[in-house]
Amino acid sequence: MADVISPGGKLAANPxxxxxxxxxxxxxxxxYAYRDFTSEPxxxxxxxGLGRAHHRAIYFVGRHAGITVSELxxxxxxxxxxxxxxLSQLVQEGYIQQRPGKRDRRQRLLELTEKGKELERxxxxxxxxxxxxxxxxxxxxxVAGYRKVLLGLIDETERRKILAHLDGSAKASx
Amino acid sequence: MADVISPGGKLAANPxxxxxxxxxxxxxxxxYAYRDFTSEPxxxxxxxGLGRAHHRAIYFVGRHAGITVSELxxxxxxxxxxxxxxLSQLVQEGYIQQRPGKRDRRQRLLELTEKGKELERxxxxxxxxxxxxxxxxxxxxxVAGYRKVLLGLIDETERRKILAHLDGSAKASx
DNA sequence: GAAATTACGTCAGCCATGTTGACATATTAC
DNA sequence: GTAATATGTCAACATGGCTGACGTAATTTC
Numbered sequence: 001m002a003d004v005i006s007p008g009g010k011l012a013a014n015p016x017x018x019x020x021x022x023x024x025x026x027x028x029x030x031x032y033a034y035r036d037f038t039s040e041p042x043x044x045x046x047x048x049g050l051g052r053a054h055h056r057a058i059y060f061v062g063r064h065a066g067i068t069v070s071e072l073x074x075x076x077x078x079x080x081x082x083x084x085x086x087l088s089q090l091v092q093e094g095y096i097q098q099r100p101g102k103r104d105r106r107q108r109l110l111e112l113t114e115k116g117k118e119l120e121r122x123x124x125x126x127x128x129x130x131x132x133x134x135x136x137x138x139x140x141x142x143v144a145g146y147r148k149v150l151l152g153l154i155d156e157t158e159r160r161k162i163l164a165h166l167d168g169s170a171k172a173s174x
Numbered sequence: 175m176a177d178v179i180s181p182g183g184k185l186a187a188n189p190x191x192x193x194x195x196x197x198x199x200x201x202x203x204x205x206y207a208y209r210d211f212t213s214e215p216x217x218x219x220x221x222x223g224l225g226r227a228h229h230r231a232i233y234f235v236g237r238h239a240g241i242t243v244s245e246l247x248x249x250x251x252x253x254x255x256x257x258x259x260x261l262s263q264l265v266q267e268g269y270i271q272q273r274p275g276k277r278d279r280r281q282r283l284l285e286l287t288e289k290g291k292e293l294e295r296x297x298x299x300x301x302x303x304x305x306x307x308x309x310x311x312x313x314x315x316x317v318a319g320y321r322k323v324l325l326g327l328i329d330e331t332e333r334r335k336i337l338a339h340l341d342g343s344a345k346a347s348x
Numbered sequence: 349g350a351a352a353t354t355a356c357g358t359c360a361g362c363c364a365t366g367t368t369g370a371c372a373t374a375t376t377a378c
Numbered sequence: 379g380t381a382a383t384a385t386g387t388c389a390a391c392a393t394g395g396c397t398g399a400c401g402t403a404a405t406t407t408c
Binding site: 015016017018020022023024025026027028029030031032033034035036037039056059063077124127128130131132133134135136137138139140141142143144145146147148149150151152153154155158162165166 | 189190191192194196197198199200201202203204205206207208209210211213230233237251298301302304305306307308309310311312313314315316317318319320321322323324325326327328329332336339340
Binding site: 051052053078079081082085086104105106107 | 392393394395396397403404405
């Protein structure tokens with residue numbers, strides 16, 4: 001009962017890594033990794049009176065300078081009201097600045113201020129170091145597998161957008 | 175500027191997958207995967223008036239039948255007050271039952287009721303299917319890499335406990 | 349050029365889930 | 379018998395989701 005899930009007896013012929021036990025391991029690893037991955041930035045943010053939601057906003061604005069509010073909403077998948085709370089605080093405290101869109105002046109293009117970049121670096125450093133260590137210890141092949149599986153966990157509709165992001169982001173500077 | 179992070183110029187000699195761009199990709203994949211991974215169970219839970227915190231409790235109690243409150247706290251890394259709220263609701267609504275520890279009668283060993291098991295199956299099914307599909311599409315080698323890297327992301331102190339969990343859980347039934 | 353749509357913002361209130369701090373009760377350990 | 383441990387509880391607070399309603403400016407459509 002612990003090794004094969006068989007509501008239809010159908011998975012019996014599947015590869016060994018699809019046993020119920022292994023799938024649960026996959027679930028738990030994701031939980032534990034996420035739990036610890038967020039803990040360091042959370043501690044830094046707490047001292048500044050900010051939270052994880054601020055981190056996410058800062059991160060993606062830093063990543064995609066000049067991003068619009070709608071685009072950011074599509075990434076975070078939260079309501080505009082939730083984002084607004086976070087964003088207006090970040091603007092008010094000088095981490096993010098807005099400028100009207102050139103082609104479409106309704107848009108408020110978002111970018112980090114120097115202060116924002118500073119915080120972004122500080123927050124991301126801990127996570128980058130953590131990832132770098134894990135990558136280094138696991139090796140190139142494992143990294144490829146990590147990417148492949150995580151990408152497969154993402155909703156299909158989203159996957160394309162993200163792939164475009166990831167590939168295109170090197171040139172999308174400024 | 176986009177391909178090598180060099181505050182000390184030190185990372186230049188490192189393998190290709192340690193470029194800033196790749197590390198950020200690793201960060202983002204984790205964010206996106208987690209975001210989508212939790213969305214389906216969240217929707218089910220919402221209909222029952224429960225939340226993600228309930229899911230976590232149910233999941234780990236199901237996984238480790240007879241777990242103590244302290245052990246559960248150590249896994250979730252939240253305060254006992256936070257857990258208590260969730261747990262007492264789950265007990266009251268008949269998803270979880272408690273029995274005093276045999277050796278130590280201060281302990282309240284936790285286990286799922288039939289109703290709890292039912293819900294656990296329902297919640298975990300969506301995630302298990304998601305993982306299974308991703309695993310299948312990525313292949314055995316990628317799965318090994320996924321595990322390796324995620325394990326590397328976990329705090330060192332925790333890693334051992336978790337490894338013990340993961341290995342030992344097949345025999346820890348009832 | 350008027351009307352509809354879009355991008356964004358805001359007010360108000362609700363809920364889930366995390367936190368701290370203080371205190372209570374059983375049980376076990378020394 | 380006293381101290382420590384396992385658990386629970388009350389109260390108050392913060393964060394960050396949510397819904398619903400409404401407002402403004404700019405763009406698009408006809």
